Amino acid sequence: MLVTETDVVIIGAGPAGLAVGALLRQAGISFVIIEKNDSVGSSWKGHYDRLRLHTSKKYSHLPGLPFPESYPDFVPKQDFADYLDIYATRYGIEPIFGEEVIRVAKEQNNNVFIVETDNGNLWVSKSVIICTGFNRKPVMPKPDGYDIFKGPQIHSSDYENGNVFSDQNVMVVGMGNTGAEIAMDLSDHGAKTFVSVRNPINVVPLEFRGRPTQHTNIILNKYLPSFITDMIGNIIKNCHYHDMTKYGLNIDKKSPGKMLRKEGKTPVIDQGTMDYIRQGKIEVKPELTKVREHWAWFCDESMIDIDAIIFATGFKSAVEEFVEGGEELLNPYGNPYSAIPGGQWSGMYFLGFNAYKSGILYSIQKESPKIVNHLKEYLRQF
Incomplete structure (x- = not known):
């Protein structure tokens, strides 16, 4: 067992961990970053090939290093992965790889944190910054008949591209941003593509009047009250997607912004999926109820032959699994309720869990300096 003391332990070497690490480096505060995988930004690098950022590069870069001018406005996965590697090198960030944190506990008497990994190593620190993000643990449902279905069943986190699904009947379960984009990718690779959608969705165009919808x-x-922005959001949505019911897709009546604020649900940022549905390249089906060897049934009692299922059913942050007493830190959506919870949790911070306004990367850009400034003051007591 190795026991190490440091000022700050950062858990996770994704965009959030790198951002706060760079700012701590500039502030002269000692830290270590612990990462369970073997590279920075590993979860991003493991996403499907087609992925590109759904948010503008202006609002998606990390502190201190804008994206190169040569990058497109919506940065492709590989370019973003390269950017993260460059960022880590620029700020001299060298995480400890291959160590998964299994326990974080605060010793109130000593006012320090104990961080333990699966390799049995311990870090004793004055502060902990948790950057494991929304996508730590895939949510994989098991519908009736899951164990007798003959084809592949994978979570979207294991999907790479549609090459292996060419000429097959493939069903995507779930239509968030990931499901919508994977459905397009499958269709482009020659699969007969279905998408099962349980609830009404909210959707916004990627761009509005030639600029990213995020920017608008x-x-x-910044300038208008939320009830007016909600009204504008619904007008834009209804102009673009008023006809989707006839294709079997129900559009939620609530504005995208209100749904995000009140329910923590990110709208689908449409990169072309709606046109694919209109053109018949993707067929919408209602809620999946059961599967058998080569078939799928839905709540409207319809049935289709199916060769493979991809569950785009999301993730959960599950920080309570390794933070002792972490249940008290969660909002109704199961994520940390604040970047700086304070109180008995003073010295603990959360970064990369706020997508309730304008996207995760934009929140990292804005919240990381606030965390570091607060941390500077917190460390003065030691």
């Missing part, structure tokens, strides 16, 4: 949202929210 940020500007409107």
